[in-house]
Amino acid sequence: xxxxxxxxxxxxxxxxxxxxxxxxxxxxxxxxxxxxxxxxxxxxxxxxxxxxxxxxxxxxxxxxxxxxxxxxxxxxxxxxxxxxxxxxxxxxxxxxxxxxxxxxxxxxxxxxxxxxxxxxxxxxxxxxxxxxxxxxxxxxxxxxxxxxxxxxxxxxxxxxxxxxxxxxxxxxxxxxxxxxxxxxxxxxxxxxxxxxxxxxxxx
Numbered sequence: 056x057x058x059x060x061x062x063x064x065x066x067x068x069x070x071x072x073x074x075x076x077x078x079x080x081x082x083x084x085x086x087x088x089x090x091x092x093x094x095x096x097x098x099x100x101x102x103x104x105x106x107x108x109x110x111x112x113x114x115x116x117x118x119x120x121x122x123x124x125x126x127x128x129x130x131x132x133x134x135x136x137x138x139x140x141x142x143x144x145x146x147x148x149x150x151x152x153x154x155x156x157x158x159x160x161x162x163x164x165x166x167x168x169x170x171x172x173x174x175x176x177x178x179x180x181x182x183x184x185x186x187x188x189x190x191x192x193x194x195x196x197x198x199x200x201x202x203x204x205x206x207x208x209x210x211x212x213x214x215x216x217x218x219x220x221x222x223x224x225x226x227x228x229x230x231x232x233x234x235x236x237x238x239x240x241x242x243x244x245x246x247x248x249x250x251x252x253x254x255x256x257x258x
Contacts, residue, residue, distance in 0.1 A: 057072060057073070058072055058073060058074055058075055058142060058143045058144075059072070059140055059141065059142045059143075060072065060113045060119075060140065060141040061113060061139075061140045062113055062114070062115050062138070062139055062140070063112075063113065063114075063115060064112070064113055065110045065111060065112035065113070066081075066082075066083040066089075066110065066111040066112075067083065067109070067110055068083055068084065068085045068087075068108070068109065069082075069083070069084075069085060070082070070083055071083075072141070072143040073143065074143045074144060074145050074147075074169075075145055076145045076169055077172070078093060078094060078145070078147075078169030078170055078172075079091065079092065079093050079098075079143055079145075079147050079169070080092050080143070081143050081149055083108065083110075083111050083121075084104070086104040086105060087103050087104050087105055087106040087107055087108035087121075087123075087128075088100050088101060088102065088103050088104035088108075089101040089103065089108070089111050089121060089129070091143075091147075091149055091161055091163060093147060093169070093170055094169075094170045094172070094173070096170075098147060098163050099149070099161045099163045101121060101129045102129075103121055103128050103129050106123055106128050107123045107124065108121045108122065108123055108128060108129075109122060109123060109124055110122050113139060113140065113141050113151075114134075116134050116135065117133050117134055117135050117136030117137060117139045117153060117158070118130050118131060118132065118133050118134040118136075119131040119133065119139070119141055119151050119159070131151050131158070131159040132159075133151055133153070133158040133159050136151075136153035136154075136155075136158045137153055137154045137155075138153060138154035139151055139152065139153050139158060140152050144164070145169070146164040146165060146166075147163050147164055147165045147169070148160050148161060148162070148163055148164035149161040149163065210227070210256070210257040211254050211255065211256055211257065212227070212254070212255045212257055213252060213253070213254050213255075214249050214250060214251050214252060214253040214254075214255060215251055216251045218249065218251070219234075219247075219249070220234035220237055220238055220243070220246045220247075220249060220255075221234050223237060223255065223257075224236070224237055227257050234246055236258055237255055237256070237257055237258070239258075240255075240256040240257070240258040241253075241254075241255040241256045243255070
């Protein structure tokens, strides 16, 4: 937006001037008040709210005037000045300059730095769906150990004539020296004494 009104130019309700640094505005509000603001905070005004102001005009006669439809309600009282222009400066001052220098000002100049522009709200980063966490596969339960084999059922042997425990041990175990196992299982106290028809347990 412009920062200057020259002779014959005017503001209508809703129009504004903006300082070059963008920190200050002068707005003819819809309520009829001409307001100088710093980042939206009012600093100075003409106090004409509620008076149905329809224009704020820099006139060719050197005066800056606020008008309702039928009368002026506020003016800088600078009639007769030549080459006037209204300027909103970076020092917050609203000044009506004439060919000979400043003719009027709002006396709102300041040495303080202009208020900073409001920071734009940072854009929220796009939401990222959390990565699906793979559930670990349940550990396979170890197979139960196979049941122990049943103990071999004891075999029996009926002694025939001419048998010896050594010979019987050789027949069943392939080793005659294991005869004592048969004797112990069969309750034979003397391995040399077995008789035909005797039933032996073969472990």
